Amino acid sequence: MKLRAHCGIRAEKQEQFKKYFRIFLNLKNIVNLLLVVGLFAWLWPTKPPIASQALVNEQGRDVLRLTCASCPDGTVMTVEGASATVAANVADVLLPKAKLNHWE
Numbered sequence: 001m002k003l004r005a006h007c008g009i010r011a012e013k014q015e016q017f018k019k020y021f022r023i024f025l026n027l028k029n030i031v032n033l034l035l036v037v038g039l040f041a042w043l044w045p046t047k048p049p050i051a052s053q054a055l056v057n058e059q060g061r062d063v064l065r066l067t068c069a070s071c072p073d074g075t076v077m078t079v080e081g082a083s084a085t086v087a088a089n090v091a092d093v094l095l096p097k098a099k100l101n102h103w104e
Helices: 002-043
Strands: 051-056 062-067 076-079 082-085 090-094
Touching: 062 076, 076 090
Parallel strands: none
Antiparallel strands: 051 062, 062 090, 076 082, 082 090
């Protein structure tokens, strides 16, 4: 009789252990899923904050068009000593004349 009572308690503890183990596995899976989603979002490629495009203006001069979606109007951008002010997220920097060779 004692043996049967002991087996019943043991079976109850095993069921309780299984229940908590399933809860633990579910929580671990949720944490893993959140980790994967977080890494995916963090490593997702995004547009650079400043994009550039080389152009030639109406006077035949080299212009570097800088586009910055997050820059407020009035931001000053400088490239090799030449600067321009951002207006409507765009700044056209008039580049200095290129030297014929880099030794001059």
